[in-house]
Amino acid sequence: MQGIGIIGCGNISSAYLRLAPLFKGLEIRAVADINTDTARARATEFDVRAETVDGLLNAPDIDIIVNLTIPNAHFMVTREILRAGKHAYCEKPIVLSLAEGEELRALATAQNLRIGSAPDTFLGGAHQAARAAIDAGAIGRVISGTAHVMSHGLEHWHPNPDFFFLPGAGPMLDIGPYYVTNLVQLIGPVKKVAALTSTPQTTRTILSEPRRGELIPVKTPTNIHALLEFHSGATITLSTSWDVWAHRHGNMELYGADGTMFLPDPNWFSGTVEVAGKDGQAHVLEPGDHPFGVPNQHDQATPKANYRTAGLADMAAALNEGRAHRCSLDLAIHAVDVMTSVLKSGETGEMVTLSTTCTRPDPLPADAARALLK
Numbered sequence: 215m216q217g218i219g220i221i222g223c224g225n226i227s228s229a230y231l232r233l234a235p236l237f238k239g240l241e242i243r244a245v246a247d248i249n250t251d252t253a254r255a256r257a258t259e260f261d262v263r264a265e266t267v268d269g270l271l272n273a274p275d276i277d278i279i280v281n282l283t284i285p286n287a288h289f290m291v292t293r294e295i296l297r298a299g300k301h302a303y304c305e306k307p308i309v310l311s312l313a314e315g316e317e318l319r320a321l322a323t324a325q326n327l328r329i330g331s332a333p334d335t336f337l338g339g340a341h342q343a344a345r346a347a348i349d350a351g352a353i354g355r356v357i358s359g360t361a362h363v364m365s366h367g368l369e370h371w372h373p374n375p376d377f378f379f380l381p382g383a384g385p386m387l388d389i390g391p392y393y394v395t396n397l398v399q400l401i402g403p404v405k406k407v408a409a410l411t412s413t414p415q416t417t418r419t420i421l422s423e424p425r426r427g428e429l430i431p432v433k434t435p436t437n438i439h440a441l442l443e444f445h446s447g448a449t450i451t452l453s454t455s456w457d458v459w460a461h462r463h464g465n466m467e468l469y470g471a472d473g474t475m476f477l478p479d480p481n482w483f484s485g486t487v488e489v490a491g492k493d494g495q496a497h498v499l500e501p502g503d504h505p506f507g508v509p510n511q512h513d514q515a516t517p518k519a520n521y522r523t524a525g526l527a528d529m530a531a532a533l534n535e536g537r538a539h540r541c542s543l544d545l546a547i548h549a550v551d552v553m554t555s556v557l558k559s560g561e562t563g564e565m566v567t568l569s570t571t572c573t574r575p576d577p578l579p580a581d582a583a584r585a586l587l588k
Contacts, residue, residue, distance in 0.1 A: 215239060215241050216239055216240055216533070217241055217273075217276045217277045217278070217299075218234065218239070218240055218241060218242045218243060218276070218277070218278050218279075218280060218526070218532040219242070219243060219244045219245065219246065219265070219270045219273060219276040219278070219280070220242065220244075220245045220246070220254050220279070220280045220282055221245075221246050221247070221279060221280070221281055221282065221283060221291055221295075222247060222282030222283040222284075222291075222305075223245050223246075223247040223249075223252045223256040223272060223279065223282070223375075224247075224252075224282065224284075225253075225372070225373075226282050226298045226305060227245065227256055227282050227354060228256070228259075228260075228524075229231065229375045229520070229523075230280060230282065230522065230523055230526075231245075231256070231259075231260040231262070231364045232511075233285070233520065233521060233522050233523045234523045234526070234527075235584055236521065236523070236588060237523060237527035237530075237587060237588065238527070238585075238586060238587065239524065239530045239531055239534065239550070240527055240533075241361075242260070242262055242528055243263065243273075243275055243276060244257070244263045244264070244273060244276060244471070245257050245260075245262055245263075245264060245265070245270075246263055246264070246265045246266060246267045246268055246269065246270040246359070247267075250264070250266065250585065252407075253265070257468045261282050261335065262340075262491075265354065268367065270301070271294060271295065271298040272298060274341045274412065275301060276369055277300065277301060278293045278300060278301040278302070278303055278328075278526070278529070278530065279298075279300045279302055280302075280303045280304070280305075280526065281295060281302060281303070281304040281305060281409065281576055282305050282367065283305075284382075284580045285310060285377065285382040285383055285387065285388075286310060286377070286380070286381070286382040286418065286519050287305060288304050288305070288307070288308055288309060288310070289308075289309045289310065289314040289317075289318065289550045290555045291304075292304050292308065292309075292318055292329065293317070293318060294342045295538075295566045296318065296321045296322055296325060296329070296413055297321070298325055298353075299325065299327070300327070301328045301329070301330075301525045301529070301533065301563070302318075302322075302327070302328075302329045302330070302530060303329070303330040303331065303332075303525070303541075304329070304330070304332070304546075305331075305332050305547075306332045306333050306391035306392075306395075306546070307331075307351040307382075307387050307391055307546070307549070307550050307553065308329070308331040308389070308543070308546040309334070309546075309547070310381070310382045310387070310550070310554070311438075311550075311554065312514075312547065312550065312551055312554070312570065314574055315543070315546075315547040315550060316517055317335065317546075318543070319543055319547070321451060322543070326539050328529060328532075328533060328539065328571070329543040329546075330374060330525055330528075330542065330543070330546075331525075331542075331543065331545075331546035332391070332522070332525060332528040333391050333392045333395050333480075333481075333540055333541075333542050334364075334521075334522065334523075334524045334525025334526070334528075334540075335366055335396070335462025335480055335481060335482060335483050335522070336392075336395055336396045336425050336457075336480060336575075337449070337483070337506055337521070337524045337525065337528070337540065337578045337583070338482065338483025338484055338503040338504075338506045338507060338519060339483060339484055339502075339504030339505070339506045339507020339508070339519065339580075339583075340477070340478050340484050340485045340486070340487050340501055340505055340507055340519075340582075341396055341400075341477070341480060341483075342506070342577060342578055342579065342583075343401070343487055343499055343501045343502065343504065343507070344400060344475060344477055344487045344499070345399060345400055345457055345485070345577050346577065346579070347475070347575070348400055348401070348468070348470075348490060349412070351378065351472030352470075352472075352473065352475070352489050352557070353468065353469075353471070353472055353473035353474060353475050353489060353497075353501050354470040354472030354473065355446075355447075355470060355471045356398060356400075356446065356448045356468050356469070357448060357449075357469055357470060358400045358445075358449050358450065358451075358468075358469045359429060359448065359449075359451070359466065359467055359468040359469055360450065360451045360452075360453075360463070360464070360466070360467050361393045361397065361450060361451070361452045361453070361465065361466045361467075361584050362452075362453045362461065362463035362465065362466075363385065363389045363390070363392075363393055363453070363454050363455075363456075363465070363481075364385075364453060364454070364455040364456075364458040364461050364463070365456060365458060366456060366457065366458060366459055367418060367436070367456035367457075368456075369418045369419065369420050369421055369422070369430070370421045370422065371422050372422060373422055373423065373424065373425070374425070375418070375420060375430065376430045379418060379430060379431065379432040379433065379434060379435050380431075380434060381434050382434070383434060383455045383456055384434035384435055384436055384438070384454075384559060385454035386435070386438050386454045386553050386556060387434075387553055387554075389454060389481065389482045390452070390549075390553050390556075390583070391549055391553070392455050392480040392481045393452060393454070393477075393480055394529075394552050394553060395480070395545065395546075396466070396477075397442070397444075397450060397452075397466075398545065398548065398549065398552075398572065398574065399545075399574055399575050399577060401444055401446055401448050401467070401468070402444055402445055402446050402574055403444065403445050403548055403568075403570075403571045403572050403573075403574075404442050404443070404444050404445070404548070404551075404552045404554075405444060405568060406442075406443050406565055406566060406567040406568060407440055407441065407442050407443070407512065407552060407555045407556050407559055407565070407566050407568070407587065408415065408440065408441045408466060408559050408564075408565040408566070409438060409439060409556045409557070409559040409560040410438075410439050410440075410442035410560055411435035411437065411438045411556075411557065412435060412436075412437045412438075412560075413432055413434070413435050413436055413437070414436065414437055415432055415458050415504050415581050416431065416432055417429045417431055417432060417582070418428065418430050418432055420534035422504070435560060436455065436456040437456070437457045438453070438454045438456045438556060439451070439452075439453045439455075439556070439558060440452045440453070440454075440556040440559070440560075442552065442556075445571070448468075448538075452556075462477055463479075465477060465479045465480070465485075466478075466480065467477055471538075472492060473489060473491045473492060474489070474490045474492065474496075475487065475488070475489050475490075475492050475499075476488040476490075477497065481538065482518045482519060482520065483507065483518075483519040483520060483521050483524075484501075484506075484507045484509060484518060484519030485533055486498055487499040487501070502580055503580050504579075504583055504586030505521075505583050506513075506519060506521045506524060506578075506583050507519055507588060509583050515523075522557060523551070524586065525539075525541035525553040526541075527539065527586045528540050528541065528578070528586060529541065531585075531586060536575070540575040540576055541575070541579060542572070542575065543563045544573070545568075545572050545575055547570055547572075548568075548570045548571060548572040551568050551570040552568065555568055559567070
């Protein structure tokens with residue numbers, strides 16, 4: 215049993231605390247936050263203990279610390295976790311630059327520690343069914359595709375949306391990791407990128423309580439349209455924007471030599487995957503009995519499968535089994551390279567060749583997923 219601690223008790227922490235009990239090998243024992251009142255409230259809500267950040271870093275019953283702080287603190291907090299001799303698992307994006315990623319890699323290697331990173335939604339039943347079908351040649355060699363994540367931002371519902379509009383966030387670094395990571399697990403690493411970016415609004419008005427009406431600055435591009443060339447030769451159009459009121463684009467489509475695949479939102483574990491052959495007739499790809507495709511969240515218009523912490527559970531199991539974990543540092547750093555290179559291309563107007571690569575994570579078939587659950 216791995217003793218788990220959490221640093222950062224904001225909105226996302228409730229998902230980890232609620233879902234971790236689904237998995238074997240995990241026991242969340244303590245939480246911490248720079249705001250001690252926030253930590254105590256979350257600890258009381260989920261019947262764990264509250265610690266100071268230093269107290270959690272030095273707690274002898276904690277093996278892995280989950281970093282749920284804001285993006286521009288991810289590197290610093292993860293570095294402190296490693297310096298304390300603990301394994302680290304971080305929310306996305308794990309770092310905001312390749313230099314930060316390489317510093318973490320060197321530190322983890324020197325201390326024989328693991329680093330994992332969200333997103334883990336690509337381990338979901340829908341995306342693993344898509345992976346298996348692509349690997350089996352269902353649409354032939356992937357030639358091209360599209361991916362769209364577009365809305366009008368988070369200031370409409372999030373109580374403290376400020377950091378979403380600062381460097382280190384925006385739609386590319388906040389939502390892009392789900393799409394980039396899923397594309398990499400489906401068709402492999404990216405070779406080079408080109409992009410056009412803009413910031414149509416310099417301020418946003420918060421429409422949620424308790425800060426309704428407050429203006430916040432926008433200091434990162436919110437309208438980003440990119441072209442990704444993969445080492446496989448596939449070219450994918452990726453659009454991430456918080457300046458769209460409505461659209462009719464699918465979340466993700468892949469166009470192969472022998473057919474087309476329509477994929478659901480990679481921000482979730484489930485959804486409908488469809489495959490069309492050369493006749494153009496689409497049919498639903500059955501997800502089989504994959505447990506991470508079973509809806510377990512019913513507060514949406516359509517029930518969703520939400521198994522966040524699956525990546526953490528896989529890392530904990532990998533530590534015990536002496537194997538690689540799927541939400542790896544290499545994968546996370548490559549995704550950061552893709553996204554920051556997109557932003558760099560938008561800034562310079564030039565195509566950017568990536569300096570990193572990675573291997574596709576191992577697939578997670580149904581039996582392996584079931585082995586992670588209690």
